[in-house]
Amino acid sequence: MPPHHPDGELFPDRSITASKPLPRGRALRIGIGGPVGCGKTTLVGQLCRSLRDELSLVVVTNDIFTSEDAQALKAAAVLPEERIMAVETGCCPHTAIRDDIAANLDAVEQLEARHGPVDVTLVESGGDNLTAIFSSGLVDAQIFVLDTAGGDDVPRKGGPGVALADLLVINKVDLAPHVGSDVDRMYADAVERRSGGPVVLTSMVGDVAAGPVADWIRSLLAVRNAA
Template identity: 75%
Template sequence: MSPPHGPHGLFQNDVRPAARPPSVDRALRIGVGGPVGSGKTTLVGSLCRLLRDELSLVVVTNDIFTSEDAQALRSAAALPADRIVAVETGCCPHTAIRDDIAANLDAVEQVESLHHRVDVTFVESGGDNLTAIFSQGLVDVQIFVIDTAGGDDVPRKGGPGVALADLLVINKVDLAPYVAADVDLMLSDATARRDGRPVMRSSLVDPEGAGEIADWIRHSLEHWRTGE
């Protein structure tokens, strides 16, 4: 399987997805983070629909006091309900994915054990700011989602999520004309800050709008399985 070669999603020779350690035999765990309203839940749902016929998938969502994101995925029939687990963090979203990951890690391990031989586990963060990144003890690779409605200066402002995530997604590009956002500028500014890590655009109005991201996940999973 070859890596995707879209205009804004090239894999660089020196920037590769996580490789599975020899002692590890489990699913590839993918963190999905980003600001409130950037489209994380919709993206996870789209990826599940694109990949569920070929891969075994489970999802762990994070909300502070509700299970709204998990309910949204179940209502959209992205996966069977027992493959979607909600964690109510009761704290700032970044705390539960970076500083005190116990509740998330327990949820991940339980849902993976319930569905044997899971290929990919998505861990969706609650909405947070540009500094939110996942602990490497919780996930193996990270997707960070921003959107055009947040302003086309967001990539230029940077932050750990924009700069360090394994994949940066600029979402809701279909809204750019309505919010006076320059998508090409966002892509250029993001690329300049990411040291060769891929940047992709998406519009999830189209059922295939996450296709390039799904290809990136397939490539990351292949690399994870080979452990190279």
């Protein structure tokens, strides 16, 4: 397990929140965004493996002209194929998750109706820049993923994805020594940009690689169900 929080506390209880009240009576919808190559699809696959035995899950992926991410998840058998749906956006990734969410919302509602009751719907954005953020009409909470290979100055540069996501994931910490990135610096800069909001460090290697993120999702569900 990679390091996470300097004092051993993964995310303080006060940080287990979402940007708006979490709905009851339907699936919890979680958006996963981040730049190209940061590990979004791998994270989605690991979350499915971690949660599929305890929760009912469906997944929507976004690519501009292909269904490659959905096909990768299906090939890895992370969920039954019918629980994974691809959206070919034909436009910039942020447009399909923020400005014109109709295709994604339609896919989400189809999957939830077909496989209900669904506990968690994961919506993976196409690879985009630091300004990418999900519409609150599409998801209830959002995860933004960075990776150490993208440069250790990225969290300091900030942007809506870094600052406003409900959870920030800094991925590929195992590669940091090989790409000259300082993980401690990335973590400290991210916490500062996010005013103490939750940040986790991950490496998508091994069966429990997505454990901290899966625990965060479980915590969101617990907070919602206790409300």
